[in-house]
Structures are given as C-alpha cells and as structure tokens.
Amino acid sequence: MKMGFSLAKGLILLVTAASMLAATSQAETIVVGGSEGWRFGFNYTDWSLKNSPFFVNDKLVFKYKPTHNVYLLPNLGSFIKCDFRGAKLLASATQGGGGGYGFTLQTLWRPLYFASNVGTDCKDGLMKFFVVPLPSW
Ligand SMILES: *[C@@H]1O[C@H](CO)[C@@H](O)[C@H](O)[C@H]1NC(C)=O
Secondary structure, eight states: OOOOOOHHHHHHHHHHHHHHHHHHTSOOEEETTGGGOSOTTOOHHHHHHHHOOOBTTOEEEEOOOTTOOEEEESSHHHHHHTOOTTOEEEEOGGGGSTTOEEEEOOSSSOOEEEEOOSTTTTTTTOOEEEEOOBOOO
C-alpha cells in the first residue's frame, strides 16, 4: 500500500519547522568582536560578515578600554570615509568597561553603521562595521 502525504503529517512538519525557526530566532546578546572585544586592529567588517544575520531585538555589546568609543554614522558614505559629521555618540570612552555598552537592534531593515572615532580607530584601526537587522518572530 502506498502512503500518501496526509494532512496530519503535513501539519506535524509545519509545526516542527515553525518551532525550529522560533528557537533559532530568539533575541541574542552578542559581544562585538567576541573575545577580542572592541579594539584597534581587529577586522569588524569581517566579524560582522561571519556573525550575520542579526535580528531585531538582538543586543550588541561593546566592551573596550577607555581609549575608544562608539558612534552611529549617518549613512554609507560617511561609513566608507570615516566621516563623523552628523554622527551620533552612543557610548563614551568610559562606557566600555565592566559589562560593556549594550545596543539593542530595533530598526528593521535599516543598516546601522557603527564606528569608533578616537584617533585613527576608524580609518586605520578597522573599528567600523554595519549590520542590517532582519525581522525576528
Ligand atoms: C577585512 O575583512 C573584509 C571582509 O572579510 C575584507 O574584505 C577586508 O579586506 C579586510 N580588511 C583588512 C584590512 O584586512
């Protein structure tokens, strides 16, 4: 006898798939740079590529010595050029200690450009990256 693809089996598959998706899209706390933290000379573009995707409600945590900071740059052009005109200070030099500075991703689809602007952190220190928060459910 041939086994058909019953509605019940279909439902079980659907529920299983949905619960797996839900399990993998729980909001996460992600330390930027992992054990390297937020420091001069670590490639954060590479880090963000390897740690993508990021989801709405994920929290990025920046841990750093008081020789760096965290800015949000206004657009791709300013990001590429490390141009801090119009940038918004998110966390000062002193906010990276202890548990670090936490930033929760809330803007769906809109790229967020992060950078440090102490000395040549951004230009030479590779201390910049962007994330595009995807929907979580
Ligand atoms: C940083 O990583 C990106 C992505 O992997 C790569 O394209 C780029 O060349 C790297 N930059 C440096 C300076 O190594």
